[in-house]
Amino acid sequence: MSKKRVLLDEGLLGVVIKRLCLQLSENYYPFENTVLIGLQPRGINLLTAIIDELKNIHPNIQIVHGCVDPTFYRDDFRRGDKQLLAHTTKIPVHLDGKNVVLIDDVLFTGRTIRAGIEALLEYGRPEKIDLLVLINRKFSRELPIEPLMIGKSVDHYDGQKVRVVWKSEKEKESQVLLQQENNG
Amino acid sequence: MAEKLLSTKHLLGIKDLSVKDIQLIFDHADEFKEVLQRPIKRVPSLRDVTVANLFFENSTRTRLSFELAQKRLSADVVNFSAATSSVKKGETLVDTVNNILAMKVDMVVMRHASPGAAIFLSQHIDVPIINAGDGTHEHPTQALLDAYSIREKLGSLKNKKVLIVGDITHSRVALSNIDCLQKMGAKVMVCGPSTMIPKYIHSLGVEVEYNFDKALAWCDVANMLRIQLERQDGDVRLFPSLREYHLQYGLTAERLEKVKKEIIVMHPGPINRGVEISSEVADGDYSIILDQVENGVAVRMAVIYLLAQGIQRN
Numbered sequence: 340m341s342k343k344r345v346l347l348d349e350g351l352l353g354v355v356i357k358r359l360c361l362q363l364s365e366n367y368y369p370f371e372n373t374v375l376i377g378l379q380p381r382g383i384n385l386l387t388a389i390i391d392e393l394k395n396i397h398p399n400i401q402i403v404h405g406c407v408d409p410t411f412y413r414d415d416f417r418r419g420d421k422q423l424l425a426h427t428t429k430i431p432v433h434l435d436g437k438n439v440v441l442i443d444d445v446l447f448t449g450r451t452i453r454a455g456i457e458a459l460l461e462y463g464r465p466e467k468i469d470l471l472v473l474i475n476r477k478f479s480r481e482l483p484i485e486p487l488m489i490g491k492s493v494d495h496y497d498g499q500k501v502r503v504v505w506k507s508e509k510e511k512e513s514q515v516l517l518q519q520e521n522n523g
Numbered sequence: 524m525a526e527k528l529l530s531t532k533h534l535l536g537i538k539d540l541s542v543k544d545i546q547l548i549f550d551h552a553d554e555f556k557e558v559l560q561r562p563i564k565r566v567p568s569l570r571d572v573t574v575a576n577l578f579f580e581n582s583t584r585t586r587l588s589f590e591l592a593q594k595r596l597s598a599d600v601v602n603f604s605a606a607t608s609s610v611k612k613g614e615t616l617v618d619t620v621n622n623i624l625a626m627k628v629d630m631v632v633m634r635h636a637s638p639g640a641a642i643f644l645s646q647h648i649d650v651p652i653i654n655a656g657d658g659t660h661e662h663p664t665q666a667l668l669d670a671y672s673i674r675e676k677l678g679s680l681k682n683k684k685v686l687i688v689g690d691i692t693h694s695r696v697a698l699s700n701i702d703c704l705q706k707m708g709a710k711v712m713v714c715g716p717s718t719m720i721p722k723y724i725h726s727l728g729v730e731v732e733y734n735f736d737k738a739l740a741w742c743d744v745a746n747m748l749r750i751q752l753e754r755q756d757g758d759v760r761l762f763p764s765l766r767e768y769h770l771q772y773g774l775t776a777e778r779l780e781k782v783k784k785e786i787i788v789m790h791p792g793p794i795n796r797g798v799e800i801s802s803e804v805a806d807g808d809y810s811i812i813l814d815q816v817e818n819g820v821a822v823r824m825a826v827i828y829l830l831a832q833g834i835q836r837n
Contacts, residue, residue, distance in 0.1 A: 408554065410554075411558070411566035411567070411568045411828075412568075413568075417571075417834060417835065422832070424528070425550070425551050425554040425555075425828075427553075427554065428557055428558075429557075457567075461561055461562070461563045462561065462562070463562075
């Protein structure tokens with residue numbers, strides 16, 4: 340039996356996403372030179388939720404967005420315990436001089452973000468890249484990477500895992516859980 | 524130990540691959556095709572992998588395609604061709620390859636004139652081997668890129684009718700193609716002079732048609748194989764003359780017009796213009812010959828990337 344704790348339930352998750360969108364607006368409005376990029380695979384759901392919410396806040400503004408897959412840039416290729424399957428990369432514009440906001444659900448060691456940034460740089464030289472994450476797992480960084488916008492910061496013990504669940508055909512509601520990692 | 528992505532360590536033939544494997548290769552080829560459209564057409568995945576391309580038989584397109592695929596994955600590449608090697612001095616295949624492996628090579632791509640050469644090698648060495656054509660036996664990456672190109676054009680291979688025309692007996696492309704297309708749910712027909720259709724062909728579950736016009740009326744895709752002119756020079760002549768072959772089995776604009784439907788035209792290259800295919804058709808709207816070449820790099824990147832995950836770092 341794995342112990343679960345709900346970090347954010349559906350209602351609270353909605354509030355957090357709304358706050359993140361207001362923070363984005365504060366920093367980038369009117370989004371003219373800004374590109375929002377979701378990190379494959381799990382950052383895409385958060386990106387979609389953010390885009391939907393931003394459309395509510397600014398119904399007349401077009402927000403350029405895309406996704407990037409860090410797989411081919413990872414530093415754990417052939418290191419042993421993980422299968423590295425590729426996902427789609429779709430960058431709609433050349434990134435020279437753009438403000439890019441990289442979006443992911445959980446920030447842990449920072450290695451995936453590092454790979455994502457390297458992949459992004461193949462599409463031009465952005466003016467700057469900021470990082471937005473839904474969950475920031477503190478004290479676990481292996482690279483000097485810190486997010487600018489954070490949904491919620493979490494302290495955790497070894498063996499605990501943050502799981503972000505999005506509403507879908509399989510899942511009744513969106514929520515963020517902290518659970519014991521399954522060692523079996 | 525990582526769970527392997529593909530169900531096989533080597534790519535010796537299409538028969539090693541499951542439907543899931545082929546799907547996985549296609550999905551990754553999609554992503555690598557996107558990489559090839561970027562301003563910087565290179566990813567760093569294989570930066571600590573060394574690949575040896577061993578070509579014991581001549582090749583231009585396949586060798587270039589493999590080499591580009593490896594370089595675009597950032598692998599180190601060494602090339603070897605039999606003409607300039609110690610094979611000429613009498614060294615055996617296993618000795619040659621073991622000598623190359625002693626220089627810390629992680630993967631081997633091999634073309635050889637003898638059917639089964641890649642399988643033989645896989646029994647004697649430990650690194651992943653990709654068969655780039657072994658005699659008249661298999662040419663799996665060509666079959667994969669052909670199937671991928673059809674899938675790209677038609678959306679899927681399921682129930683699509685694919686016609687393979689030409690020298691089926693001597694074609695490794697035909698054999699690998701039949702296997703790959705059938706695995707992906709396509710229907711296959713072969714067509715050519717009876718001297719070029721092997722007797723066992725029915726056991727592969729393909730249809731045979733000797734009348735080219737009837738075969739064309741049946742198919743969605745026509746894959747025109749190269750007439751191997753070198754085989755015309757020996758004692759055994761498989762057809763009376765090139766002109767005769769062109770009249771009977773050459774794909775021309777008039778023939779295509781007669782069937783009154785869109786047929787995708789393919790050719791694995793190199794083309795004999797005016798023999799198996801007319802210039803007008805080869806360069807025409809229905810031809811995806813150059814798409815095949817472009818897709819070749821992406822498909823080979825996918826195969827190399829997926830097989831390389833099985834190589835453990837020392």
